[in-house]
Amino acid sequence: MIRRTLLAALASLGLAGAAEAQTLRIGLREDPDILDPTLARTFVGRIVFASLCDKLFDINERLEIVPQLATGYAWEDPKTLRITLREGVRFHDGEAMDAEAVRYSLNRHLTMQGSFRRSEIGTMEAAEVVDPRTIRIRLKAPSSPFLSQLTDRAGMIVSPKAAEAAGRNFGNAPVCAGPYRLVERVAQDRIVVERFPDYWDAGRVHIPRITFLPIPDNTVRLANLQSGALEMVQTIEPDDIKTVQRNSRLKVVAYDELGYQSIVLNIGNGPRANTAFARDPRIRAAFELAIDRQAISQVVYEGVYAPTAQPIPPASPFHVPGFAPEGRDVARARALLREAGVTGPVPVEMTVPNNPDLRQVGEVIQAMVQEAGFALKLNAMEFASSLQAANRGDFETYLVAWSGRVDPDGNTWTFIHSQGGQNDGKYANPEVDRLLDEARVETDAAARRALYAKVFEISLRQDRSRIYLWHRKNIVAHTARLSGFLPIADGLIRPQGLRLN
Amino acid sequence: MLAWFLRRLGQIVPTLLILSVMIFGLQQLMPGDPALTLAGEERGDPQVLAQIRAELRLDRPLPEQYLHWVARAVQGDFGFSWRIREPVAKLILEKLPVTFQLAVMAFLIALVIGIPAGVISAVRRDRPVDWLANGLALFGISMPNFWLGIMMILLFSVQLGWLPPSGYVPLTEDPVQSLATTIMPAFVLGSGIAGVLMRHTRAAMLGALSQDYVRTARAKGLDERVVVGRHALRNALIPVVTLGTIEFGRLLAGAVLTEQIFTIPGFGKLIVDAVFNRDYPVVQGVVMATALIFVTLSLIADILYMAVNPRLRSA
Numbered sequence: 125m126i127r128r129t130l131l132a133a134l135a136s137l138g139l140a141g142a143a144e145a146q147t148l149r150i151g152l153r154e155d156p157d158i159l160d161p162t163l164a165r166t167f168v169g170r171i172v173f174a175s176l177c178d179k180l181f182d183i184n185e186r187l188e189i190v191p192q193l194a195t196g197y198a199w200e201d202p203k204t205l206r207i208t209l210r211e212g213v214r215f216h217d218g219e220a221m222d223a224e225a226v227r228y229s230l231n232r233h234l235t236m237q238g239s240f241r242r243s244e245i246g247t248m249e250a251a252e253v254v255d256p257r258t259i260r261i262r263l264k265a266p267s268s269p270f271l272s273q274l275t276d277r278a279g280m281i282v283s284p285k286a287a288e289a290a291g292r293n294f295g296n297a298p299v300c301a302g303p304y305r306l307v308e309r310v311a312q313d314r315i316v317v318e319r320f321p322d323y324w325d326a327g328r329v330h331i332p333r334i335t336f337l338p339i340p341d342n343t344v345r346l347a348n349l350q351s352g353a354l355e356m357v358q359t360i361e362p363d364d365i366k367t368v369q370r371n372s373r374l375k376v377v378a379y380d381e382l383g384y385q386s387i388v389l390n391i392g393n394g395p396r397a398n399t400a401f402a403r404d405p406r407i408r409a410a411f412e413l414a415i416d417r418q419a420i421s422q423v424v425y426e427g428v429y430a431p432t433a434q435p436i437p438p439a440s441p442f443h444v445p446g447f448a449p450e451g452r453d454v455a456r457a458r459a460l461l462r463e464a465g466v467t468g469p470v471p472v473e474m475t476v477p478n479n480p481d482l483r484q485v486g487e488v489i490q491a492m493v494q495e496a497g498f499a500l501k502l503n504a505m506e507f508a509s510s511l512q513a514a515n516r517g518d519f520e521t522y523l524v525a526w527s528g529r530v531d532p533d534g535n536t537w538t539f540i541h542s543q544g545g546q547n548d549g550k551y552a553n554p555e556v557d558r559l560l561d562e563a564r565v566e567t568d569a570a571a572r573r574a575l576y577a578k579v580f581e582i583s584l585r586q587d588r589s590r591i592y593l594w595h596r597k598n599i600v601a602h603t604a605r606l607s608g609f610l611p612i613a614d615g616l617i618r619p620q621g622l623r624l625n
Numbered sequence: 626m627l628a629w630f631l632r633r634l635g636q637i638v639p640t641l642l643i644l645s646v647m648i649f650g651l652q653q654l655m656p657g658d659p660a661l662t663l664a665g666e667e668r669g670d671p672q673v674l675a676q677i678r679a680e681l682r683l684d685r686p687l688p689e690q691y692l693h694w695v696a697r698a699v700q701g702d703f704g705f706s707w708r709i710r711e712p713v714a715k716l717i718l719e720k721l722p723v724t725f726q727l728a729v730m731a732f733l734i735a736l737v738i739g740i741p742a743g744v745i746s747a748v749r750r751d752r753p754v755d756w757l758a759n760g761l762a763l764f765g766i767s768m769p770n771f772w773l774g775i776m777m778i779l780l781f782s783v784q785l786g787w788l789p790p791s792g793y794v795p796l797t798e799d800p801v802q803s804l805a806t807t808i809m810p811a812f813v814l815g816s817g818i819a820g821v822l823m824r825h826t827r828a829a830m831l832g833a834l835s836q837d838y839v840r841t842a843r844a845k846g847l848d849e850r851v852v853v854g855r856h857a858l859r860n861a862l863i864p865v866v867t868l869g870t871i872e873f874g875r876l877l878a879g880a881v882l883t884e885q886i887f888t889i890p891g892f893g894k895l896i897v898d899a900v901f902n903r904d905y906p907v908v909q910g911v912v913m914a915t916a917l918i919f920v921t922l923s924l925i926a927d928i929l930y931m932a933v934n935p936r937l938r939s940a
Binding site: 155157158160163165237238240242243292293295296310311312313314337338339340341343344347348350351352353506507508509511512513515538544545546 | 656657658661662663664668669670671672673676677680706708709710711716719775778779782783786789790791792793885886887888890894895898901902903
């Protein structure tokens with residue numbers, strides 16, 4: 125009797141196990157912010173949006189722009205973009221997705237109070253409905269990056285009816301045209317979405333439910349995957365890759381991200397730029413020459429991150445192939461310091477966000493540059509405080525990363541141009557400004573890449589305005605039962621094509 | 626009695642007012658510009674920053690910001706979370722039961738382990754049992770929660786696969802799963818308090834056991850179990866109960882590290898995330914709510930003391 129009960133219990137557990145496979149549980153690094161494509165700003169939020177909200181365009185593995193809710197586009201002239209739309213697409217509330225909805229959504233992104241999309245599509249002047257399947261977008265000035273903005277949140281189309289009804293609370297119940305619709309959200313605990321039966325590409329959506337669980341601790345997130353409480357984690361640490369590889373029930377995929385890790389140098393932002401280090405590019409060159417990027421990557425990141433000297437990642441067609449790190453050369457660094465007339469160790473301070481791995485990076489750099497003649501002081505600071513310090517110029521050098529954008533403009537202009545909002549070191553060179561502005565409107569890919577090559581040659585090799593260290597990697601781990609994951613450099617988890625056996 | 630109660634209630638108002646000024650003031654001293662943090666990677670756009678400041682009234686003078694907040698808080702409106710745009714009051718009400726459940730479970734574990742261990746080690750003073758109990762108590766007190774938590778996850782979830790490594794299921798949804806998700810964090814929290822309770826119980830018991838009334842009880846030929854259990858322990862428990870109440874209050878304020886490790890969506894996690902994201906309304910609301918809980922608890926404790934000890938009533 126007892127045996128039969130036990131067997132029955134085991135059988136029901138087994139059934140429960142089979143039912144579990146109906147849900148894909150994904151561990152996220154943090155809790156996403158508001159789920160309104162106009163107001164959202166976190167990276168993890170974009171992972172959830174990949175299930176909820178389709179965009180006009182998407183990108184593929186080669187970072188090429190491919191249609192999603194659109195079927196195609198054409199430039200009528202350099203300032204006029206015509207987009208044709210997919211037929212028969214419905215929002216989660218059953219409303220039709222048409223040119224009017226696209227016009228409404230773009231205007232919402234552009235004008236809604238608190239919109240984070242405004243700066244992304246600020247070059248848009250007006251959107252006009254040509255017919256229900258066609259929309260025409262007029263720009264204030266020619267812009268090469270504009271189309272790529274429509275591959276992210278600025279290209280997400282929301283149901284006008286639902287958005288009007290919900291107003292600023294739309295993020296609590298977003299209604300889009302994505303493969304999944306929102307079931308519930310418990311802040312800091314879970315976000316649950318279920319398959320949308322009327323999705324336009326329903327044939328490629330195989331998993332009925334996805335639950336996103338924010339688990340900030342790296343060890344605990346991995347433990348959840350190992351114990352089977354999660355099927356997939358958004359990211360693991362480089363030193364956990366081996367642990368996952370040893371486990372035959374798990375798989376790990378490491379692939380380049382769009383962003384970079386860098387050191388911002390304060391050249392002209394306030395009184396703290398009043399140092400020999402800030403005035404003389406030879407001293408900054410010596411500092412850079414003392415750094416061995418590969419060795420740091422090896423020590424701190426198991427050699428997983430790829431050293432770089434430029435902000436554009438290798439996956440991008442605009443990556444400048446010839447522009448590589450110079451390699452560590454302490455003798456040359458010392459010679460440069462002598463040439464600059466420096467005697468004694470050069471005092472430099474580096475602000476480092478207070479994470480274990482970044483502190484370690486700081487310590488390795490400290491040891492490296494000391495050999496060349498620098499006395500580097502590390503200033504570990506909580507991230508939000510460090511941002512403010514950098515913004516008002518209260519730093520000498522600052523170790524900071526950028527998550528990256530598909531279009532090279534998003535990795536360069538705002539950081540290098542003298543008018544750039546995140547040019548915290550206040551580097552300014554009119555020639556570089558001119559080249560960056562030109563690259564913004566250049567439509568020929570080869571010509572544009574050549575412009576970026578010139579920008580890097582002047583702003584980095586000659587002026588030493590910033591030091592790029594490496595391109596990080598997205599490291600996704602999942603159960604071997606999951607198949608069909610498509611690694612794309614933007615790090616999103618696209619549910620189309622995923623299968624859970 | 627009623628006059629006393631009203632007077633006591635009246636004291637709460639200035640306490641809360643002073644607290645509200647402190648919470649608001651301390652927050653202003655916190656480095657980091659909330660507008661910059663909220664803008665995230667859009668922080669390069671001065672227009673975005675100006676817009677955030679205007680919307681959140683960060684461009685107004687501080688006294689105005691404070692009065693605006695207080696005026697609405699007294700009506701129970703703590704505003705909206707800047708990060709996820711949900712009402713702060715809703716977040717607090719959502720997280721409070723979670724933390725309450727965790728606190729009760731941790732406290733029960735602490736009581737079940739701490740008090741018997743203290744009694745046994747006092748009775749068996751300087752014997753191996755006493756040394757063992759003392760050793761374990763020291764372990765419980767000095768072991769960092771995050772370390773113990775991770776070790777438990779690795780053992781019970783990853784190696785043995787008995788318990789879910791993290792997360793939370795409400796009691797009302799699935800009691801068994803709810804216990805499974807909270808037992809490890811409750812044990813981690815409880816083990817530290819158990820150590821403290823054990824040490825205090827042991828000290829109080831040693832004191833009680835040397836008292837005259839215990840000697841008298843033994844002289845009367847009472848069974849040793851009755852002497853220890855009914856005579857000594859009862860008296861020894863009074864300071865332990867006081868200590869227990871304080872520890873329970875601390876548990877309700879949210880177990881910051883433990884909730885973070887086990888990803889329990891409670892008070893502690895709410896406030897940590899809010900501080901790191903500079904989500905001021907949430908920080909203000911949660912700290913105020915915690916203060917309110919403490920003030921209420923201490924009022925209840927005062928009433929209980931009066932009920933227990935009639936001598937206090939005339940004072």
